[in-house]
Amino acid sequence: MEMTLIVLIGAVAAVLANMNIAVFNDGLRPIVSEHTEGRLTRRDLAFTAFAMSFGLVIGFGIPFTLTASIILIHSILLGTDIIGLMTPKNKWGTPVAAIIGGAYGAGLLVGLEGFVKLFEKLPLNFLPAMGQVGAPVVVTFMAFPALAVAFQFSVKKGLVTFIVSAIVRQLAVFVNENKFLTFSDTAVTLNQEGMALITGMIFLLVFAMKEKKEEGTSIDLAAIFSDKVAKIRKNVVFFMIIGGLIAAATNLAIMAGDPISLNLLADGKETDAGIAAAARALGFIPLIASTAIATGVYSPVGFTLIFVVGLFSPNVWVALLAGVIVIFLEVMLLASIARFLDKYPGIRNSGENIRNAMSKLLEVALLIGGANAANAIAPGFGFFFIAGTYLLNEAAGRPIVRMAVGPVGAILVGIIANILVVMGLMTIPK
Template identity: 55%
Template structure:
């Protein structure tokens, strides 16, 4: 299994760097609009590489790696933000593919090496570090209510929250549900999340607009849509690799599903990945149609396919089919978004809500992890790191500061242990 994981990681990293070098797909949403400037000759590769490095490097170090260290599953940002840099910087597609493959393997092996290194420390804080994700499961289900509040006002947001909470507690009360000799335990947070997403989409779909065929997004950028469709085969292969990697426990697409998968809650991780995918449809579809450049994970539904699949081969097939359908239906999705501007706007509010909820959940998780490493002292250190980060102008963004503070707490506790100031 370890060999298979390394092979998939290598193929995934190599193909992602290849796609970035060719201008077919990049992971960073902010980088995607710059690719047409390069492809159409208004930006040279050096300028593209420098911009890519500026956009991606900080996120690899300050976001991808810290989250990956909270479990033995790699946050996909660690892989694909780096392959964006490798691909856009490489003068040759095969060099890019080779370096991308090497990065995929190095990251997979290196993460395990770090885990082994932690075991040699005077205070092994790795188990406590895993508690960073402990509040995520419960807190994440709140984001649809916040998205509704941001889009439609706090009253509708409060109604959404109330119905979510009611659904959650009904599930808690009726569990387990008996079917003859068999019993089923419904997931309370998952149920609340589903109810919230349904309400969010119902509210969003009520906003409609009349758009003529010639003025639609797909019509305006029809040549760029066709460019993506011409690359549907290689993009489908990329989707297969990502879904297989998720199924094999190599990667996860976001901190929520990573934390859930690390705890063994694979179905919950799949539900979280599915909800996140819905939120990313408007962003990915709109930027893809406007730029002619896709993303290596598509609309992110490939992660849900990986988590829900019983075997990595099934996951790979589903991942390929999902990306194929996404690409071939791009113009249909674009016309739908033009027809329902509320759904397009909902995507932005969903991402904002997810970020805000995660900021709070991961900050609380960082405090819990810090206290697990050193009762009392951990709270003190994490709080100090967080407020000093704010005072310094957020060199580490709020989403990553919880995990980063927990890691720094573990390092400081070990230093104090060596100095005999901690027992």
């Protein structure tokens, strides 16, 4: 079943890109629209897609996939964007895109299993140490609403949000330790990070809804781009298919929508991963809704809520059905969502701040996690290598995105450590 799901996801996503219906890379949607409206050739579109997505697949998607042995959605869907847009949109090009996309998905899954077996045969198996890459992410994720509040409103309000979130977290720890909450004589354990996250999101939403719309600034995007909305609705069946498939794959813990929920899922914390995925989805709704309405090109994962239903569903079949229903409702409500965001500009603007806050948090957390993992593989040398790699990457103009420096650096340390062990220049850490 796992292989079938991944192959189908790869095939359908490649077809959606090939037919200019949906692409995963947010930055590609306006460019695909330029092509469909005749202002950009297919050749230029293909080269642009490759330039925008290939580096992210190699430097972002694959490293995270390897650290947790769970496929990060970026690994597969950024690749299918390239495959779909580089194959001609005609009667033979579309089937070819489906075949290559499916084979690419299968290759990711088989390659992942092969990598795990390969690590076990190395002189120094550094795969267990790679689990430390995501450890700081799980704990620090609760701070992102406070950072988003600071970006959008003020540092003072961000600080208040952070302090209250921290207090709520410690209260949850106190309640758990003293077993104050019980149900049928069984102690109920609160997730302290989850409680802090919910508290921060409440502060963010309250501040955002208080931000009033200025007189004469209302723009009904859904009305202006009614033909684009109609195009997306016309293809709703495609979105329902891939939405169900991705939700099912997420339920089976073979796929995750972001590095945070991926690391939680790798630790077996499905509920925590679902909460993290829901918080992330909130930040993506304004971006995906506005770009979809303006371009007529949707995202194969919709508002990313399909990951949430996949994680909270009791089994794979419920997840499959829930994914189909959720993405259908998203498409049908697209115009209404756009009008709501226009009514509350604070919420619309918060999307960008939420994403920026998450990116900043991930950059710091993954650098710390990568350094810890590297140092566990090669004590002393690991810290030196990660620090040097980060600084040299900055000096070179960041050829590797900041949040990937930690995971990529840890993998490189693992490779170097194995070479040193074989050469007799390093002993295996105990």
